[in-house]
Amino acid sequence: MADLRGATVVLGAGPVGCMAALAAARTGPVILYAARNTQGQSRVDSVPAPLLALLLEFGVHPAEIGVTELQDTRIASWENRDPVVLRTRAMAHVMRPELDLALRREVLRSPAVTIVHTLDPHASRTAARVIDASGRTAVSAVRRVRPTEPFVARTITATGQFSRAARAFQLAAMPDGYVYRLGTPASLTFGIVAPKRFHSAAVVRKLRQLGLGWILTGLPSPETMAAGRSGIASVQWSEGPHHPIRVGDAALARDSLSSQGMANGLSDALHASENETDLWRRHKEERQAHLTSLIREIEWCWCGSSSNWMVYKTFLRGHLDAMDAVSVRNGDQR
Structure with missing residues (x-):
């Protein structure tokens, strides 16, 4: 059993957990708790270009995670069914799980980090701090x-x-959710986001019926593409004591519409190691800002009045109003 006294314990060995471990290893010993099978299925993710500099600082070169260029446009059918080309800040399309494996490699190289597959919850109380990156x-x-x-x-x-053109980030809203696509020179990912499971062939038919077939241009037949990641895409946040320190999706899992989950998670990992005092307050402020942004996106959406989008908007509005009410009460008490 690893000696946890005085060490930083990190729960979770995904990209955020590995980044938290590498950052904490600069100042002391780290125990990283990892599940035995953490490698995900192949897919392409979009991250802000500045994140590449942070990854390079920790030993991950852009080329090894599939980055050969930056993208600064997105094509979207959101406010209208007709696609619009939008200029965006520079983004990089990265390969997963190559990113995960590269960060795990750097963790394995660090003499300050010990990886364990079992962890005594009572023993972890002797740790200097515990970071939840699960x-x-x-x-x-x-x-x-x-x-x-x-x-x-x-x-x-x-x-x-x-x-x-084929690998540019593209997005199309639908009454039942939305679809997106993006790629690298060697890989292309197509994502379907909806409250229930749809067969890809049915989605293709629906897109064409809605006049959104443009997003299928240059895309291989979905039936020939390999199944990739599946998971919840809606916003989620956690509640509980401020310790252990929750970072990344363990604190606030952003809706995948934002394309900011990875960048914010890695930023969290650094803050947890360098300045944890105000991290919980930052999470609250970011949650309010994110919910506000999502409500605005739904209101702008050409099909935002559909039942699925309205249910989501009602959920967001209810929690945002509750948070605002708490903030007002706390302000009155001061």
Whole structure:
């Protein structure tokens, strides 16, 4: 059994957990609790370009995670059915699980980090601090808050050679949810986000019926693409004591519409190691801002009045109003 006295204990060995471990290893010993099988299925994710500099600082080169270029446009059918080309800040399309494996490699290279597969919860009380990077599971939380029927993302991925136009980030809203696609020169991911399971062929038919078939241009037949990640895509947050320190999705799992989950999670990991005092307050402020942003996106959406979107909006509005009321009461007490 690893000696936890005076060490930083990190729960979870995904990208956020590995980053938290690497950052904490700069100042002392780290115990990283990892499940035995953590490798995910292949897919492409979008992250802000500045994140590449942070990854490089910790030993992960852009080329090894599939980054050969930056993208600064997105094509979207959101406010209208007709697609619009939008200029965005520079984004990088990265390969998973290559990113996860690269960060895990750096953890294995660090002499200050010990990886364990079992952890005595009583012994962890002797640790200098405990960081919960267990993702949406949020093992240290008292309560997890999310919609009763959350949107679920299901991805399929193809390999090959894809043009720059084909690998651009593209998004199309539907009454039942939305679809998106993005890629690298060698891989293309198509995502379906909805409250219930849809067969890819049915989604293709629905897109064409809605006049959204443009998003299928240059896409291999979905039936030939390999099944990838599946998981909840709606916003979720956790409640409970401020210690252990929850970071990344364990604290606030952003709706996948934002494309900010990875970047914010890795930023959390650094803050937990460098300045944890105000991290919980930052999470509260970010949660309020994120819910406000999601409500605005639904209101702008061309099909935002559909039943699925309205149910989601009602959930968001109810919790946002409750948080605002608490903030007002706390302000009055001061």
